[in-house]
Structures are given as structure tokens and as C-alpha cells.
Amino acid sequence: MGRTGKNTVVAACLLLLAGYALSSCTMNGSYRRPDIAMPDQYRGSTAADTLSIATMPYREFFSDTRLITLIDSAVAGNLDLQVAIKNIAYARESSKVAKLGYLPTLSIGADASLSRPSDNGSSALTGSDKSVEDYSAQGSLSWEADIWGKIRSRKKSALAAYLKTREVARAVQTRLVADVADSYYSLLMLDAQLDISRKNLALADTTLRMIRLQYDAGQVTSLAVQQQEASRSAIALAIPELERLIAARENAISILTGHMPSRVERGEPLFKTPVHDNLPAGLPASLLENRPDVKAAELGMREAHANSGAALAALYPTLTLTAEGGLNALRASDWFSTPGSLFGVVQGAVLQPIFQQGRLRSEFRKTKIRSIQAELAFRQAVLLAAGEVSDALVQLSSLQNREVEASSRAATLRKAVDNSTLLFRSGMATYLEVIAVQNASLGAYLELAEIRRQHLSAMAELYRALGGGWVHSQS
Numbered sequence: 383m384g385r386t387g388k389n390t391v392v393a394a395c396l397l398l399l400a401g402y403a404l405s406s407c408t409m410n411g412s413y414r415r416p417d418i419a420m421p422d423q424y425r426g427s428t429a430a431d432t433l434s435i436a437t438m439p440y441r442e443f444f445s446d447t448r449l450i451t452l453i454d455s456a457v458a459g460n461l462d463l464q465v466a467i468k469n470i471a472y473a474r475e476s477s478k479v480a481k482l483g484y485l486p487t488l489s490i491g492a493d494a495s496l497s498r499p500s501d502n503g504s505s506a507l508t509g510s511d512k513s514v515e516d517y518s519a520q521g522s523l524s525w526e527a528d529i530w531g532k533i534r535s536r537k538k539s540a541l542a543a544y545l546k547t548r549e550v551a552r553a554v555q556t557r558l559v560a561d562v563a564d565s566y567y568s569l570l571m572l573d574a575q576l577d578i579s580r581k582n583l584a585l586a587d588t589t590l591r592m593i594r595l596q597y598d599a600g601q602v603t604s605l606a607v608q609q610q611e612a613s614r615s616a617i618a619l620a621i622p623e624l625e626r627l628i629a630a631r632e633n634a635i636s637i638l639t640g641h642m643p644s645r646v647e648r649g650e651p652l653f654k655t656p657v658h659d660n661l662p663a664g665l666p667a668s669l670l671e672n673r674p675d676v677k678a679a680e681l682g683m684r685e686a687h688a689n690s691g692a693a694l695a696a697l698y699p700t701l702t703l704t705a706e707g708g709l710n711a712l713r714a715s716d717w718f719s720t721p722g723s724l725f726g727v728v729q730g731a732v733l734q735p736i737f738q739q740g741r742l743r744s745e746f747r748k749t750k751i752r753s754i755q756a757e758l759a760f761r762q763a764v765l766l767a768a769g770e771v772s773d774a775l776v777q778l779s780s781l782q783n784r785e786v787e788a789s790s791r792a793a794t795l796r797k798a799v800d801n802s803t804l805l806f807r808s809g810m811a812t813y814l815e816v817i818a819v820q821n822a823s824l825g826a827y828l829e830l831a832e833i834r835r836q837h838l839s840a841m842a843e844l845y846r847a848l849g850g851g852w853v854h855s856q857s
Contacts, residue, residue, distance in 0.1 A: 413683070413684050413687045413688075415680065416757055416760065416761065418670075418761065418764055420665075420669075420764075420768075421666050421768075422665070423665070424663055424666055424772050425775070425776070426772050426773075426779060427663055427775055431663055431664050431665070433662045434662055434665075434668055434848055435661050435662055435663070435664075435845055435848060435850055436664060436668070436845070436850040437672070437850070437853065438845075438850060438853070440453055440845075440850070440851050443845055443850060444563065444842075445655075445656065446566075446649040446650060446655060448647050449562070449566050449649065451647075452562050452566060452639060453559055453562050455639040455640070455641070456558055456559075456638050456639040457555060457559075458640070459640025459641065460638060460639065460640050461640055463555055463558055464640075466550055466551035466554045469550070469551070470544070473547040474544055476540050476543065476544065486523050486524060487522075487523070487524045489522050490520070490521040490522075491519075492518065492520075493517075493518050494515075494516070494518075494714075495515070495516045495517075496516075517709075517711050517712075518709065519708050519710075520707065520708025520709070520710075521707060521708055522704065522706045523704070523706070524702060524704045524705075526700055526701070526702050532691075532692050532695035532700075535688045535695060537688075538684070538688035539689050542681045542682075542684035542688060543681075543685050545681050546681035546682055549674040549677045549681060550674070550675075550678050551674075552674035553673075553675040553678060553852075555674075555851055555852045556846050556849065556851035556852050557846065557851075558638065558851075559842075559845075559851035560842045560843060560846035560851065562635065562639070563838075563839070564839045564842055565631060565635045565638065566635065566646075567655075567838040568835055569628065569646060570652040570655065570835070570838075571652055571831050571834070571835035572624055572627050572628045572631060573628065573651065574651060574652040574653065574831040575624055575832075576624040576628065578824065578827045578831065579617055579620050579621050579824070579828075580621065582617050583614065585799070585820060586610070586617055586820065589610055589614075589803070589806075589817070589820065590611060592803075596813075601809075602813060606814075609814070610813065610817060613820070613821060617824065631646075632644070632646045652831060652834055655834075655838060657785075657834070657841065659778055659779070659782045661778070661844060661845075663771060663844070663848060664848065666768055666771075669849065670764070671849075672849030673848070673849040674849060675763055675767070676764055676849075678763075679762075679763040680760050682756045682759060683753070683756040683760050685756070686755075686756040687753055687756075689749045689752065689753075690746070690749040690752070690753050693748075693749040694746050694749075696735070696745070696746075697742050697746065698734075699732050700732070701730065702730070702731045703729075703731075704727075704729050705726070705728045705729075707725060707727070708724075708726075709723040709725070711723045767847065767849075770843075771847045773847075774843045774844035777840045778841065781833060781840055785830070785833050785837055788826070788829055788833050789830060791826050792823070792827050792829075795823035796827075798819045798823065799820055799823045802815055802816045802819045803816065
């Protein structure tokens with residue numbers, strides 16, 4: 383290789399080193415999370431807890447083994463969650479493509495040609511050889527120096543998009559866990575209300591027989607019989623509706639778990655399922671790490687910031703280095719004869735967009751607007767998350783007090799039903815008093831079942847609001 387060729391190679395190497403060094407520069411600065419003033423504790427919390435139920439796997443948070451089985455089935459088979467998981471796989475492949483942006487473009491090829499120019503044309507050949515042969519085998523290597531961080535910004539954007547899909551899938555799972563728990567507790571409530579209604583129907587039948595006996599004895603009028611029959615029919619009418627609601631709830635749970643509608647196995651009945659109050663909520667700042675939707679919103683900011691950096695870098699010149707070499711000969715016998723058939727070219731090019739500056743600047747301004755929107759969405763996600771936790775804490779406290787009062791009221795009316803029956807038989811109470819207290823007792827127990835269901839669902843909602851439900855059990 384001659385001196386000129388060596389100088390060309392040295393110059394190309396220097397350009398490569400310079401481009402690699404400059405590629406560490408960035409035009410848009412490093413990403414920084416916006417400052418958000420988080421309170422020391424949630425509204426509705428009695429103390430600033432350092433621990434949080436959000437870090438507990440759902441298999442440890444829920445005690446009902448049947449419910450845990452349903453949640454496991456939903457996590458494995460729910461179609462919405464499966465779509466979210468496929469979005470993760472898609473984003474992962476996009477991230478892999480972005481990582482390859484640093485690699486040079488390499489192409490290899492070979493060609494051979496045989497042509498015969500016209501004898502009377504401008505390219506006519508002299509001599510006995512009337513044909514032209516050309517044989518080549520070459521390779522080409524091209525690399526764009528990421529001086530302004532354009533390729534690196536695209537890589538960061540793709541990585542943030544990939545991580546965001548993971549957090550979105552986790553958010554889908556936390557919502558799914560809470561929905562399965564809420565539906566299961568609603569099913570237990572309907573079971574309890576159906577059992578209460580059937581017991582009250584049996585009690586109404588007994589009371590009706592007593593009133594008919596008194597009617598036959600001339601102690602009451604036919605109006606008493608008719609009123610008790612109407613009261614009994616009202617209870618009986620509610621039973622088929624409760625049975626329909628139970629079937630519909632079972633179908634909904636089956637669909638959540640990704641199965642065809644079928645019967646759902648239960649564990650402990652509603653009033654034997656324990657409720658827990660004063661659950662540790664942790665510090666509000668932990669929402670930034672525990673809530674998947676909040677983390678997804680922050681990753682959206684990262685993605686928008688990286689896209690803005692790539693758009694800004696597109697305004698500046700690009701440095702491209704190209705090297706090409708191979709074998710070339712006019713006769714097939716000389717094709718692989720080295721070093722005579724060797725050729726090589728090394729060149730560098732700097733390109734600055736001129737007439738596209740207006741379009742590129744508009745694209746950059748659009749990415750800045752997207753960055754502002756992403757930051758606002760992140761701040762909104764944090765506010766909504768803190769609000770949901772506070773709502774769940776206040777609701778738990780309220781339901782705790784309501785259930786105590788509702789239990790006392792139901793127990794009192796249960797005693798009143800027993801007393802009214804005895805007083806009616808002894809003639810010291812009217813049939814109207816018996817009917818009224820029986821209906822009041824039925825309503826009290828139905829309300830108590832609803833409050834217990836709300837209490838259990840509020841626990842599951844607090845668990846979700848804190849970001850619990852996506853950490854898998856280690857078992």
C-alpha cells in the first residue's frame with residue numbers, strides 16, 4: 383500500500399475515533415423526574431406507616447384459598463392481560479431494533495458482466511477482441527457517527543416504550559386482581575342474601591299458618607291472612623332474582639378467568655370471611671414506585687424526552703463514514719489474483735439538512751409539546767393515585783363503623799322477631815306488628831350482607847390503589 387493509501391486509512395481511523403468520542407454528547411440533557419410535593423401521610427390514615435400492603439403478593443394478602451385459585455386462573459387466562467403481555471413482546475422486539483442503531487451497515491456482493499459494444503459506436507473496440515468482461519466481488523461498510531445523540535435518543539425512547547408496556551400490563555393485573563376479588567365477594571353476598579331470604583320465607587310460611595289458625599278460630603279477619611300472604615309473596619319473588627344474579631356473577635367471574643361460563647366454587651361464607659382494618663398503607667412517596675400506572679406515566683415522560691432529543695439532533699449535520707473494498711478484474715482468470723485485483727475506497731461525508739429545516743424544527747416543537755403533555759399526565763396520575771388511596775382508607779374506616787351498627791341492629795331485630803312470635807301466640811301482639819318486625823329483620827340482614835361485601839371489597843380496592851397485585855408469590 384502506498385503512502386497516500388496509508389494516509390487515507392489513518393484519516394478514516396481518526397474520523398471514526400472522533401465520531402465515537404462525540405457520540406457521548408447529548409443535545410437534550412439528561413432526564414430528570416419532576417419535583418412533586420408528596421404529603422407525609424395519606425388523608426384518612428391514622429399514622430405514617432413505613433410498611434405497605436402493596437409489597438405483599440396477592441397469595442399472602444388474601445386468605446380465601448378459593449379466591450386465590452380464581453385469581454391465579456385469571457392471571458393465567460384473562461384475555462385482556464394476555465393482550466397486554468403480547469404488547470410487551472412487541473415492544474421488546476422494537477427495543478432490540480433500536481439497540482442495533484449503533485452497528486454499521488455491512489453489505490457484500492459479487493457480479494460478472496459480458497458485453498459486446500457496437501462496431502460503429504463511440505465505444506467500439508479495436509483489435510480482435512470484440513467483447514468486454516468485468517468481474518467484481520466487493521464489500522461495503524457504512525457507519526453513522528452518533529455525534530448529537532440521535533441514535534442514542536431513539537434507543538432510550540424504545541427502551542422507555544418497552545418498560546412502559548410492562549408497567550401497563552402490571553396495571554392491568556392489579557385491576558384484574560381487584561375485580562376478581564370484588565366479584566367473588568359479591569357472589570358471597572348474594573349467597574348470604576339468598577340464604578337469608580329462604581330462611582325468612584320459611585318464617586313467613588310459619589307465621590301465615592299461625593294467622594290462618596287464628597282466622598279459623600275467629601280471632602283475626604281475612605285481612606290479616608291477605609296481608610301475610612302478600613308479605614310472603616314479596617319474599618318469594620326476590621328468591622328467583624337472587625338466583626339469576628348469582629348465575630350472572632358466576633358467568634362474569636368465569637369470563638374474567640378466561641373460561642366458559644360455569645359454576646364457581648366458594649370457600650368460607652360471607653360472614654366467616656375475615657375483614658382487616660388499619661391496614662398499613664405506607665408513605666405516599668411509595669406510590670411513585672409501587673403503582674404501575676404511575677410508573678407507566680413516568681416512562682411516558684422518558685419516552686417523550688428521548689423523542690425530543692432525537693428530533694433536536696436531526697437539525698444538525700450527520701457524519702457518515704464509508705469503506706468499500708474487494709476484487710475487480712477484466713478477465714475471469716485474473717479475478718482472484720492478488721494483490722493486483724484488489725481495490726479499496728474510504729470516505730467520510732458530512733450532511734447538513736438545508737431545505738428541510740422548517741419541517742424538522744416543527745417536528746422538534748411537536749416533541750416538546752408531547753413532553754409537556756407527558757409531564758402533565760404523570761402529575762395527574764400521581765394525584766389520582768393518592769386520591770384513590772385516601773378514598774379507600776376513608777371508606778374502610780366508615781364501613782368499619784357501619785358494620786358494627788348494622789350487626790347490632792340486625793341482632794336486635796332478630797330477637798324482636800322471636801319475641802313478636804311469642805307475643806302473637808299469647809295474644810299480646812297484633813299480626814301487623816309481627817309482619818312489620820319480620821320485614822324489618824329481613825331488610826336489616828340484607829343490608830348487613832351488603833355492608834360486609836363493601837367492607838371486603840374496600841380492602842381489595844385499597845390493595846389495588848396502593849399498587850398491590852402484580853407481585854407474584856414465590857411459592
